[in-house]
Amino acid sequence: MEGRVYPSRLLLLDWYDHYARELPWRENPEPWPVLLSEFILQQTKMEVGLGYWKKMYKRFPTLHEMSISTLEEVMLLWQGCGYYARARNLHKLSVIISSRDPPIIPSDPKELEKLPGIGPYTSAAIASISFEVPIAAVDGNVKRIFSRLNAIEHPNSTDVQEWANISLDENRPGDWNQALMELGAIVCTPRAPKCNSCPVSENCKARFTDDPAKYPASKRRSSTKVNGHALVISSPEGIVLSQRKGSQLGGLWGVPITEDPNGLEALCIDHKIHSPEKVGEIHHAFSHRDFHLQVWKVDVLKGGIRSDSVPISRLDQRILDAAGCGES
């Protein structure tokens, strides 16, 4: 990595000591609260994730507490946070660890990586933050910072990993990893980097280009449009919900949906109702699918369940809101 630009350890750690956000698991980085935070923050920004961390940690102050809880309860606390495989893996992990003797979270990155939901990034993050293991944790922030410091639009992951390994401060590996990520989260942000308040902008190559934000080049994902219908069947007892199967929103509960624009009639026949009233439209984008759903509602005399008794996704929450049934 001859000729590459590295962030100054002195400057970045000093900045981190001064400006890092105060987070509950940072005061005393015990393995369980740190692991919990890493699972939540895998695909969720801090402002949102912190709320989830607080209620999860309150309910599950130890890994053991989660292991003796049900997946259903974990899902209920996780609802709305997205990427529900994380919750399933977290619960599974807690059961695996508590069955061990001794029932403790391993400090060895290789051992951590064998656990469900823990990949190279999360393994390195937990090992360095909780156990001071000198290993570089490479996430999207680190990749972006590397890309900008060196003005490389398409960094390959091998180079980023090597750069992170070399730059790692082995005396404070946990703080170093967090300092890089913190910088990426609050200064070297994806859209509008705040170069003027960046502690390591002195020798940043992107800073002196027309548009620092163009590093790294973003990749687009194509998405397919899906036009369909959602059916809210409401009775005094509750809403008709069923547990979704398959990978998409699997395990969560939701209202009947068809992805066929002409499928409303079949949906009604399936559920033995007729003459639903159109109450709204929902636009909801998943990673590669753009849902446009007409929301229909019909009142029946009995059946259904209370929507606050089972975990549901944002999509279904918004469908229920559109139908005026969303006060859960």
Add this chain to the structure above:
DNA sequence: GTCCAGCACC
């Protein structure tokens, strides 16, 4: 309204 970021797993 539209774009975009994000890590593990298949």
Add this chain to the structure above:
DNA sequence: GGTGCTGGAC
């Protein structure tokens, strides 16, 4: 290499 979900930035 494609897929999972959401909220916030624009």
